[in-house]
Amino acid sequence: MQQQSLFDAPDDRPLASRMRPRTLDEFVGQTHLLGPGKILRTLIESDRVSSMIFWGPPGVGKTTLARIIAGRTRAAFIDFSAVTSGIKEIRAVMQQAEQSRRFGEKTILFVDEIHRFNKAQQDAFLPYVEKGSIILIGATTENPSFEVNAALLSRCKVFVLNALTADELTGLVRRTLTDPRGFGGTRVVMDDDLPGLIAAFANGDARTALSTLEMAVLNGDRAADGTVTVSRDLLAQCTSKKSLLYDKTGEEHYNLISALHKSMRNTDPDAAVYWLARMLEAGEDPLYVARRLVRFASEDIGMADSRALEVAVAAYQACHFLGMPECSVHLTHAVVYLSLAPRSNALYTAYETAKRDALTQLSDPVPLQIRNAPTRLMRELDYGKGYIYAHDTAEKVADMDCLPESLTGKRYYEPTESGSEARAKARLDAVRAWKEARRKEREK
Numbered sequence: 001m002q003q004q005s006l007f008d009a010p011d012d013r014p015l016a017s018r019m020r021p022r023t024l025d026e027f028v029g030q031t032h033l034l035g036p037g038k039i040l041r042t043l044i045e046s047d048r049v050s051s052m053i054f055w056g057p058p059g060v061g062k063t064t065l066a067r068i069i070a071g072r073t074r075a076a077f078i079d080f081s082a083v084t085s086g087i088k089e090i091r092a093v094m095q096q097a098e099q100s101r102r103f104g105e106k107t108i109l110f111v112d113e114i115h116r117f118n119k120a121q122q123d124a125f126l127p128y129v130e131k132g133s134i135i136l137i138g139a140t141t142e143n144p145s146f147e148v149n150a151a152l153l154s155r156c157k158v159f160v161l162n163a164l165t166a167d168e169l170t171g172l173v174r175r176t177l178t179d180p181r182g183f184g185g186t187r188v189v190m191d192d193d194l195p196g197l198i199a200a201f202a203n204g205d206a207r208t209a210l211s212t213l214e215m216a217v218l219n220g221d222r223a224a225d226g227t228v229t230v231s232r233d234l235l236a237q238c239t240s241k242k243s244l245l246y247d248k249t250g251e252e253h254y255n256l257i258s259a260l261h262k263s264m265r266n267t268d269p270d271a272a273v274y275w276l277a278r279m280l281e282a283g284e285d286p287l288y289v290a291r292r293l294v295r296f297a298s299e300d301i302g303m304a305d306s307r308a309l310e311v312a313v314a315a316y317q318a319c320h321f322l323g324m325p326e327c328s329v330h331l332t333h334a335v336v337y338l339s340l341a342p343r344s345n346a347l348y349t350a351y352e353t354a355k356r357d358a359l360t361q362l363s364d365p366v367p368l369q370i371r372n373a374p375t376r377l378m379r380e381l382d383y384g385k386g387y388i389y390a391h392d393t394a395e396k397v398a399d400m401d402c403l404p405e406s407l408t409g410k411r412y413y414e415p416t417e418s419g420s421e422a423r424a425k426a427r428l429d430a431v432r433a434w435k436e437a438r439r440k441e442r443e444k
Helices: 039-045 062-072 087-102 119-131 166-178 194-202 206-218 232-239 251-265 269-281 286-304 307-322 328-340 346-360 376-380 421-443
Strands: 052-055 076-081 107-112 135-140 157-160 188-190 228-230
Touching (some): 062 076, 062 107, 062 135, 076 087, 087 107, 087 119, 119 135, 166 194, 194 232, 251 286, 251 328, 269 286, 286 307, 286 328, 307 328
Parallel strands (some): 052 135, 076 107, 107 135, 188 228
Protein backbone atom coordinates (compact mmCIF):
# COMPACT_ATOMS: atom_id res chain seq x y z
CA MET A 1 0.00 0.00 0.00
CA GLN A 2 1.39 3.41 -0.94
CA GLN A 3 2.17 5.81 1.89
CA GLN A 4 2.66 9.55 1.77
CA SER A 5 6.18 10.75 2.49
CA LEU A 6 6.90 13.30 5.21
CA PHE A 7 8.65 15.33 2.53
CA ASP A 8 5.64 15.49 0.21
CA ALA A 9 4.26 19.00 -0.28
CA PRO A 10 0.47 18.59 -0.49
CA ASP A 11 0.03 22.02 -2.08
CA ASP A 12 2.24 20.94 -4.98
CA ARG A 13 0.00 18.03 -5.87
CA PRO A 14 -2.24 18.43 -8.93
CA LEU A 15 -5.64 19.95 -8.19
CA ALA A 16 -7.43 16.72 -9.10
CA SER A 17 -5.37 14.90 -6.46
CA ARG A 18 -5.96 17.55 -3.78
CA MET A 19 -9.70 17.55 -4.44
CA ARG A 20 -10.07 13.77 -4.44
CA PRO A 21 -13.12 12.99 -2.26
CA ARG A 22 -12.26 11.53 1.14
CA THR A 23 -15.76 10.38 2.08
CA LEU A 24 -18.91 9.21 0.31
CA ASP A 25 -20.56 12.52 1.18
CA GLU A 26 -17.89 14.38 -0.80
CA PHE A 27 -18.17 12.01 -3.76
CA VAL A 28 -19.69 13.52 -6.90
CA GLY A 29 -22.05 11.53 -9.10
CA GLN A 30 -23.01 7.83 -9.21
CA THR A 31 -26.14 8.41 -7.14
CA HIS A 32 -27.60 5.21 -8.62
CA LEU A 33 -24.94 3.33 -6.62
CA LEU A 34 -24.07 5.67 -3.76
CA GLY A 35 -27.32 7.45 -2.96
CA PRO A 36 -28.92 6.86 0.45
CA GLY A 37 -29.86 3.20 0.80
CA LYS A 38 -28.20 2.15 -2.45
CA ILE A 39 -26.37 -1.16 -2.45
CA LEU A 40 -22.78 -0.01 -2.97
CA ARG A 41 -23.04 2.70 -0.32
CA THR A 42 -24.47 0.18 2.14
CA LEU A 43 -21.67 -2.31 1.46
CA ILE A 44 -18.98 0.35 1.94
CA GLU A 45 -20.48 1.87 5.08
CA SER A 46 -20.97 -1.53 6.71
CA ASP A 47 -17.47 -2.72 5.66
CA ARG A 48 -18.98 -5.75 3.93
CA VAL A 49 -17.49 -5.33 0.47
CA SER A 50 -17.08 -8.43 -1.66
CA SER A 51 -15.08 -8.92 -4.84
CA MET A 52 -16.26 -6.38 -7.37
CA ILE A 53 -15.30 -4.55 -10.55
CA PHE A 54 -15.86 -0.86 -11.19
CA TRP A 55 -16.47 -0.28 -14.90
CA GLY A 56 -16.73 3.21 -16.32
CA PRO A 57 -15.04 5.92 -18.40
CA PRO A 58 -12.01 7.87 -17.09
CA GLY A 59 -12.46 10.42 -14.36
CA VAL A 60 -15.71 9.16 -12.82
CA GLY A 61 -14.35 7.97 -9.46
CA LYS A 62 -13.29 4.33 -9.77
CA THR A 63 -9.97 4.77 -7.96
CA THR A 64 -11.50 7.26 -5.55
CA LEU A 65 -14.11 4.72 -4.47
CA ALA A 66 -11.36 2.21 -3.83
CA ARG A 67 -9.50 4.70 -1.64
CA ILE A 68 -12.68 5.52 0.29
CA ILE A 69 -13.08 1.81 0.92
CA ALA A 70 -9.44 1.69 2.07
CA GLY A 71 -10.16 4.44 4.58
CA ARG A 72 -13.18 2.70 6.06
CA THR A 73 -12.25 -0.97 6.06
CA ARG A 74 -10.70 -2.95 8.89
CA ALA A 75 -9.05 -5.20 6.32
CA ALA A 76 -5.55 -4.80 4.96
CA PHE A 77 -5.74 -2.76 1.77
CA ILE A 78 -3.23 -3.25 -1.03
CA ASP A 79 -3.12 -0.90 -4.01
CA PHE A 80 -1.94 -2.78 -7.09
CA SER A 81 -1.32 -1.47 -10.61
CA ALA A 82 -1.83 -3.65 -13.66
CA VAL A 83 0.56 -1.41 -15.59
CA THR A 84 3.67 -2.06 -13.47
CA SER A 85 3.02 -5.50 -11.97
CA GLY A 86 3.60 -9.00 -13.32
CA ILE A 87 3.08 -12.62 -12.24
CA LYS A 88 5.96 -12.46 -9.75
CA GLU A 89 4.51 -9.46 -7.93
CA ILE A 90 1.02 -10.99 -7.97
CA ARG A 91 2.22 -14.21 -6.33
CA ALA A 92 4.15 -12.32 -3.66
CA VAL A 93 1.08 -10.31 -2.74
CA MET A 94 -1.11 -13.44 -2.78
CA GLN A 95 1.24 -15.24 -0.38
CA GLN A 96 1.15 -12.26 1.94
CA ALA A 97 -2.67 -12.23 1.80
CA GLU A 98 -2.80 -16.00 2.48
CA GLN A 99 -0.68 -15.58 5.60
CA SER A 100 -2.92 -12.77 6.82
CA ARG A 101 -5.99 -14.94 6.29
CA ARG A 102 -4.55 -17.61 8.57
CA PHE A 103 -4.39 -15.01 11.32
CA GLY A 104 -7.99 -13.98 10.66
CA GLU A 105 -7.23 -10.76 8.77
CA LYS A 106 -8.93 -9.92 5.48
CA THR A 107 -7.06 -8.43 2.55
CA ILE A 108 -8.65 -6.15 -0.02
CA LEU A 109 -6.63 -5.96 -3.22
CA PHE A 110 -7.38 -3.05 -5.52
CA VAL A 111 -6.21 -3.56 -9.11
CA ASP A 112 -6.33 -0.45 -11.25
CA GLU A 113 -6.72 -0.99 -15.01
CA ILE A 114 -7.36 -4.69 -14.51
CA HIS A 115 -8.09 -5.06 -18.23
CA ARG A 116 -4.34 -4.66 -18.86
CA PHE A 117 -3.64 -8.02 -17.20
CA ASN A 118 -3.44 -10.95 -19.60
CA LYS A 119 -5.23 -14.26 -19.01
CA ALA A 120 -2.33 -15.85 -17.11
CA GLN A 121 -2.05 -12.86 -14.78
CA GLN A 122 -5.79 -12.82 -14.12
CA ASP A 123 -5.76 -16.59 -13.52
CA ALA A 124 -3.20 -16.05 -10.75
CA PHE A 125 -5.88 -14.24 -8.72
CA LEU A 126 -8.58 -16.86 -9.16
CA PRO A 127 -7.67 -19.47 -6.48
CA TYR A 128 -7.17 -16.77 -3.85
CA VAL A 129 -10.50 -15.14 -4.65
CA GLU A 130 -12.18 -18.56 -4.43
CA LYS A 131 -10.57 -19.35 -1.04
CA GLY A 132 -11.39 -15.92 0.30
CA SER A 133 -7.73 -14.99 0.82
CA ILE A 134 -8.41 -11.71 -0.94
CA ILE A 135 -11.34 -9.50 -1.80
CA LEU A 136 -10.59 -8.30 -5.31
CA ILE A 137 -11.65 -4.84 -6.43
CA GLY A 138 -10.81 -4.12 -10.06
CA ALA A 139 -11.20 -0.91 -12.02
CA THR A 140 -11.49 -0.81 -15.79
CA THR A 141 -12.51 1.48 -18.60
CA GLU A 142 -13.13 -1.51 -20.88
CA ASN A 143 -16.12 -3.83 -21.00
CA PRO A 144 -15.29 -6.54 -18.42
CA SER A 145 -17.30 -9.07 -20.43
CA PHE A 146 -14.50 -9.00 -22.98
CA GLU A 147 -11.47 -8.04 -20.89
CA VAL A 148 -11.87 -10.07 -17.67
CA ASN A 149 -11.72 -13.88 -17.58
CA ALA A 150 -15.17 -15.43 -17.33
CA ALA A 151 -14.21 -17.48 -14.24
CA LEU A 152 -12.93 -14.40 -12.43
CA LEU A 153 -15.80 -12.22 -13.62
CA SER A 154 -18.37 -14.71 -12.33
CA ARG A 155 -16.99 -14.21 -8.80
CA CYS A 156 -17.19 -10.43 -8.93
CA LYS A 157 -20.11 -8.05 -8.82
CA VAL A 158 -19.83 -5.50 -11.65
CA PHE A 159 -20.80 -1.92 -10.81
CA VAL A 160 -21.21 0.40 -13.79
CA LEU A 161 -20.10 3.98 -13.16
CA ASN A 162 -21.53 6.61 -15.47
CA ALA A 163 -19.91 9.71 -16.93
CA LEU A 164 -20.64 12.70 -14.73
CA THR A 165 -23.36 15.04 -15.90
CA ALA A 166 -22.66 18.65 -16.85
CA ASP A 167 -24.51 19.83 -13.71
CA GLU A 168 -22.42 17.55 -11.48
CA LEU A 169 -19.18 18.79 -13.02
CA THR A 170 -20.29 22.42 -12.86
CA GLY A 171 -21.02 21.99 -9.16
CA LEU A 172 -17.61 20.38 -8.64
CA VAL A 173 -15.85 23.28 -10.38
CA ARG A 174 -17.74 25.87 -8.31
CA ARG A 175 -17.00 24.01 -5.07
CA THR A 176 -13.32 23.77 -5.95
CA LEU A 177 -13.13 27.55 -6.27
CA THR A 178 -14.14 27.90 -2.60
CA ASP A 179 -12.72 24.71 -1.07
CA PRO A 180 -9.52 25.22 1.00
CA ARG A 181 -8.01 22.18 -0.75
CA GLY A 182 -8.70 23.87 -4.07
CA PHE A 183 -8.62 27.61 -4.64
CA GLY A 184 -10.45 28.62 -1.47
CA GLY A 185 -7.45 30.67 -0.38
CA THR A 186 -7.43 32.65 -3.63
CA ARG A 187 -10.04 35.06 -4.94
CA VAL A 188 -10.80 33.81 -8.44
CA VAL A 189 -12.95 35.97 -10.70
CA MET A 190 -14.62 34.50 -13.80
CA ASP A 191 -17.90 34.90 -15.65
CA ASP A 192 -20.77 32.87 -14.19
CA ASP A 193 -21.05 30.65 -17.24
CA LEU A 194 -17.37 29.61 -17.41
CA PRO A 195 -17.67 26.73 -14.88
CA GLY A 196 -20.39 25.33 -17.13
CA LEU A 197 -18.14 25.64 -20.18
CA ILE A 198 -15.36 23.81 -18.33
CA ALA A 199 -17.87 21.08 -17.48
CA ALA A 200 -18.98 20.86 -21.12
CA PHE A 201 -15.40 20.55 -22.30
CA ALA A 202 -14.63 17.83 -19.71
CA ASN A 203 -17.36 15.64 -21.20
CA GLY A 204 -18.14 13.67 -18.04
CA ASP A 205 -14.54 13.47 -16.73
CA ALA A 206 -13.94 15.09 -13.32
CA ARG A 207 -10.16 14.85 -13.70
CA THR A 208 -10.29 16.76 -16.98
CA ALA A 209 -12.56 19.41 -15.48
CA LEU A 210 -10.25 20.03 -12.52
CA SER A 211 -7.10 19.98 -14.66
CA THR A 212 -8.66 22.53 -17.00
CA LEU A 213 -9.69 24.74 -14.09
CA GLU A 214 -6.21 24.48 -12.58
CA MET A 215 -4.53 25.49 -15.83
CA ALA A 216 -6.88 28.45 -16.24
CA VAL A 217 -6.40 29.73 -12.70
CA LEU A 218 -2.61 29.29 -12.69
CA ASN A 219 -2.41 31.22 -15.96
CA GLY A 220 -4.98 33.87 -15.03
CA ASP A 221 -4.26 37.56 -14.64
CA ARG A 222 -3.08 38.10 -11.06
CA ALA A 223 -3.70 41.53 -9.52
CA ALA A 224 -1.60 43.15 -6.83
CA ASP A 225 -4.07 42.05 -4.15
CA GLY A 226 -3.76 38.43 -5.26
CA THR A 227 -7.08 38.30 -7.15
CA VAL A 228 -6.91 36.02 -10.19
CA THR A 229 -9.08 36.80 -13.21
CA VAL A 230 -9.90 34.03 -15.67
CA SER A 231 -11.18 35.42 -18.97
CA ARG A 232 -13.17 33.63 -21.64
CA ASP A 233 -10.24 33.95 -24.07
CA LEU A 234 -7.84 32.43 -21.56
CA LEU A 235 -10.14 29.50 -20.94
CA ALA A 236 -10.41 28.94 -24.70
CA GLN A 237 -6.63 28.84 -24.92
CA CYS A 238 -6.43 26.34 -22.06
CA THR A 239 -8.77 24.01 -23.88
CA SER A 240 -7.25 24.65 -27.33
CA LYS A 241 -10.77 25.46 -28.50
CA LYS A 242 -10.58 29.24 -28.90
CA SER A 243 -13.28 29.66 -31.53
CA LEU A 244 -15.12 26.43 -30.84
CA LEU A 245 -15.88 26.47 -27.12
CA TYR A 246 -19.63 26.54 -26.61
CA ASP A 247 -22.31 25.55 -24.14
CA LYS A 248 -23.73 22.18 -25.17
CA THR A 249 -27.09 23.09 -23.68
CA GLY A 250 -27.27 26.59 -25.14
CA GLU A 251 -28.34 28.20 -28.42
CA GLU A 252 -25.10 27.48 -30.29
CA HIS A 253 -25.55 23.77 -29.58
CA TYR A 254 -28.86 23.80 -31.44
CA ASN A 255 -27.54 26.09 -34.18
CA LEU A 256 -24.74 23.66 -35.02
CA ILE A 257 -26.84 20.50 -35.02
CA SER A 258 -29.34 22.34 -37.22
CA ALA A 259 -26.52 23.30 -39.60
CA LEU A 260 -25.35 19.67 -39.77
CA HIS A 261 -28.87 18.34 -40.35
CA LYS A 262 -29.75 20.83 -43.07
CA SER A 263 -26.41 20.44 -44.85
CA MET A 264 -27.00 16.68 -45.12
CA ARG A 265 -30.58 17.26 -46.26
CA ASN A 266 -29.25 19.58 -48.98
CA THR A 267 -26.79 16.90 -50.21
CA ASP A 268 -23.77 18.99 -49.18
CA PRO A 269 -21.25 16.55 -47.64
CA ASP A 270 -18.52 19.20 -47.43
CA ALA A 271 -20.61 21.51 -45.28
CA ALA A 272 -21.95 18.57 -43.27
CA VAL A 273 -18.44 17.33 -42.41
CA TYR A 274 -17.41 20.88 -41.45
CA TRP A 275 -20.33 21.29 -39.05
CA LEU A 276 -19.63 17.82 -37.66
CA ALA A 277 -16.03 18.84 -36.94
CA ARG A 278 -17.20 22.09 -35.33
CA MET A 279 -19.37 20.13 -32.91
CA LEU A 280 -16.90 17.37 -32.06
CA GLU A 281 -13.91 19.67 -31.62
CA ALA A 282 -15.99 21.89 -29.36
CA GLY A 283 -16.49 18.93 -27.03
CA GLU A 284 -19.92 17.75 -28.14
CA ASP A 285 -20.88 14.25 -27.04
CA PRO A 286 -20.36 12.02 -30.10
CA LEU A 287 -23.28 9.85 -29.02
CA TYR A 288 -25.58 12.86 -29.24
CA VAL A 289 -24.48 13.47 -32.84
CA ALA A 290 -24.87 9.77 -33.63
CA ARG A 291 -28.42 9.74 -32.25
CA ARG A 292 -29.32 12.66 -34.52
CA LEU A 293 -27.91 10.79 -37.52
CA VAL A 294 -30.08 7.76 -36.67
CA ARG A 295 -33.13 10.03 -36.68
CA PHE A 296 -32.07 11.66 -39.97
CA ALA A 297 -31.66 8.27 -41.63
CA SER A 298 -35.39 7.53 -41.34
CA GLU A 299 -36.80 11.05 -41.33
CA ASP A 300 -35.04 12.33 -44.47
CA ILE A 301 -33.99 9.16 -46.31
CA GLY A 302 -36.28 6.38 -45.15
CA MET A 303 -37.23 3.75 -47.72
CA ALA A 304 -35.29 5.54 -50.46
CA ASP A 305 -32.21 3.83 -48.98
CA SER A 306 -32.92 1.62 -45.97
CA ARG A 307 -29.19 0.94 -45.72
CA ALA A 308 -28.83 4.49 -44.36
CA LEU A 309 -30.39 3.44 -41.05
CA GLU A 310 -27.95 0.53 -40.76
CA VAL A 311 -24.99 2.86 -41.37
CA ALA A 312 -26.24 5.36 -38.79
CA VAL A 313 -26.83 2.71 -36.13
CA ALA A 314 -23.41 1.19 -36.83
CA ALA A 315 -21.85 4.64 -36.37
CA TYR A 316 -23.63 4.99 -33.02
CA GLN A 317 -22.27 1.63 -31.90
CA ALA A 318 -18.76 2.57 -33.03
CA CYS A 319 -18.99 5.79 -30.98
CA HIS A 320 -20.09 3.78 -27.96
CA PHE A 321 -17.21 1.31 -28.36
CA LEU A 322 -14.42 3.79 -29.09
CA GLY A 323 -15.36 7.30 -28.01
CA MET A 324 -13.49 10.39 -29.16
CA PRO A 325 -11.23 11.03 -30.96
CA GLU A 326 -11.25 7.63 -32.72
CA CYS A 327 -14.96 7.61 -33.52
CA SER A 328 -14.78 10.90 -35.47
CA VAL A 329 -14.03 8.95 -38.64
CA HIS A 330 -17.07 6.72 -38.14
CA LEU A 331 -19.31 9.75 -37.76
CA THR A 332 -17.75 11.24 -40.89
CA HIS A 333 -18.51 7.97 -42.72
CA ALA A 334 -22.15 8.17 -41.69
CA VAL A 335 -22.50 11.91 -42.40
CA VAL A 336 -21.13 11.58 -45.93
CA TYR A 337 -23.27 8.49 -46.65
CA LEU A 338 -26.42 10.22 -45.42
CA SER A 339 -25.58 13.37 -47.36
CA LEU A 340 -25.34 11.47 -50.64
CA ALA A 341 -28.22 9.03 -50.13
CA PRO A 342 -31.49 9.54 -52.08
CA ARG A 343 -34.15 11.50 -50.20
CA SER A 344 -37.64 10.66 -48.99
CA ASN A 345 -39.58 12.03 -46.04
CA ALA A 346 -42.54 9.75 -46.75
CA LEU A 347 -42.09 7.85 -43.46
CA TYR A 348 -41.99 11.09 -41.45
CA THR A 349 -45.10 12.52 -43.08
CA ALA A 350 -46.90 9.18 -42.79
CA TYR A 351 -46.42 9.05 -39.04
CA GLU A 352 -47.20 12.72 -38.43
CA THR A 353 -50.46 12.43 -40.39
CA ALA A 354 -51.39 9.19 -38.65
CA LYS A 355 -50.55 10.74 -35.27
CA ARG A 356 -53.02 13.57 -35.82
CA ASP A 357 -55.78 11.10 -36.65
CA ALA A 358 -54.84 8.80 -33.78
CA LEU A 359 -55.04 11.62 -31.23
CA THR A 360 -58.47 12.71 -32.40
CA GLN A 361 -59.93 9.23 -32.82
CA LEU A 362 -58.53 7.28 -29.86
CA SER A 363 -61.93 5.73 -29.19
CA ASP A 364 -62.33 4.13 -32.63
CA PRO A 365 -62.61 0.37 -32.07
CA VAL A 366 -60.28 -2.16 -33.67
CA PRO A 367 -62.19 -3.88 -36.52
CA LEU A 368 -63.53 -7.28 -35.46
CA GLN A 369 -61.80 -9.11 -38.30
CA ILE A 370 -58.31 -8.23 -37.05
CA ARG A 371 -58.96 -8.76 -33.34
CA ASN A 372 -57.39 -11.74 -31.63
CA ALA A 373 -59.81 -14.41 -30.37
CA PRO A 374 -58.03 -16.64 -27.84
CA THR A 375 -61.20 -17.50 -25.84
CA ARG A 376 -64.58 -19.02 -26.68
CA LEU A 377 -66.41 -15.90 -25.47
CA MET A 378 -64.39 -13.72 -27.83
CA ARG A 379 -65.19 -16.01 -30.74
CA GLU A 380 -68.88 -15.88 -29.83
CA LEU A 381 -68.63 -12.08 -29.92
CA ASP A 382 -67.29 -12.35 -33.51
CA TYR A 383 -63.70 -11.45 -32.60
CA GLY A 384 -61.62 -12.49 -35.62
CA LYS A 385 -64.69 -13.11 -37.79
CA GLY A 386 -63.86 -12.45 -41.43
CA TYR A 387 -60.11 -12.57 -40.92
CA ILE A 388 -58.23 -13.77 -44.01
CA TYR A 389 -54.75 -15.24 -43.61
CA ALA A 390 -52.72 -13.51 -46.33
CA HIS A 391 -50.45 -16.50 -46.85
CA ASP A 392 -53.43 -18.62 -47.86
CA THR A 393 -54.17 -16.40 -50.87
CA ALA A 394 -52.55 -16.63 -54.29
CA GLU A 395 -51.59 -12.96 -54.16
CA LYS A 396 -50.33 -13.15 -50.53
CA VAL A 397 -52.60 -10.18 -49.87
CA ALA A 398 -55.96 -10.34 -48.10
CA ASP A 399 -59.00 -8.49 -49.36
CA MET A 400 -59.72 -7.06 -45.94
CA ASP A 401 -59.90 -3.61 -44.30
CA CYS A 402 -57.55 -3.07 -41.35
CA LEU A 403 -58.27 0.58 -40.54
CA PRO A 404 -61.17 1.68 -38.30
CA GLU A 405 -64.38 2.16 -40.26
CA SER A 406 -64.20 5.95 -39.96
CA LEU A 407 -60.80 5.94 -41.68
CA THR A 408 -61.48 3.40 -44.42
CA GLY A 409 -59.53 4.33 -47.52
CA LYS A 410 -57.29 6.82 -45.70
CA ARG A 411 -53.69 6.85 -46.92
CA TYR A 412 -50.73 7.81 -44.76
CA TYR A 413 -47.69 6.37 -46.48
CA GLU A 414 -47.20 7.88 -49.93
CA PRO A 415 -43.90 6.54 -51.29
CA THR A 416 -41.77 8.59 -53.64
CA GLU A 417 -39.88 7.58 -56.77
CA SER A 418 -36.56 8.26 -55.05
CA GLY A 419 -33.96 5.50 -54.83
CA SER A 420 -35.10 2.13 -53.54
CA GLU A 421 -38.45 3.58 -52.55
CA ALA A 422 -39.46 3.41 -56.20
CA ARG A 423 -39.71 -0.37 -55.79
CA ALA A 424 -41.81 0.04 -52.66
CA LYS A 425 -44.07 2.47 -54.55
CA ALA A 426 -44.55 0.06 -57.43
CA ARG A 427 -45.43 -2.75 -55.02
CA LEU A 428 -47.84 -0.61 -53.01
CA ASP A 429 -49.50 0.84 -56.11
CA ALA A 430 -50.11 -2.68 -57.39
CA VAL A 431 -51.60 -3.83 -54.08
CA ARG A 432 -53.82 -0.77 -53.83
CA ALA A 433 -55.02 -1.25 -57.42
CA TRP A 434 -55.81 -4.92 -56.72
CA LYS A 435 -57.76 -4.03 -53.58
CA GLU A 436 -59.68 -1.32 -55.43
CA ALA A 437 -60.59 -3.76 -58.19
CA ARG A 438 -61.84 -6.28 -55.61
CA ARG A 439 -63.90 -3.55 -53.90
CA LYS A 440 -65.59 -2.62 -57.18
CA GLU A 441 -66.37 -6.28 -57.84
CA ARG A 442 -68.09 -6.56 -54.44
CA GLU A 443 -70.17 -3.46 -55.16
CA LYS A 444 -71.56 -4.83 -58.44
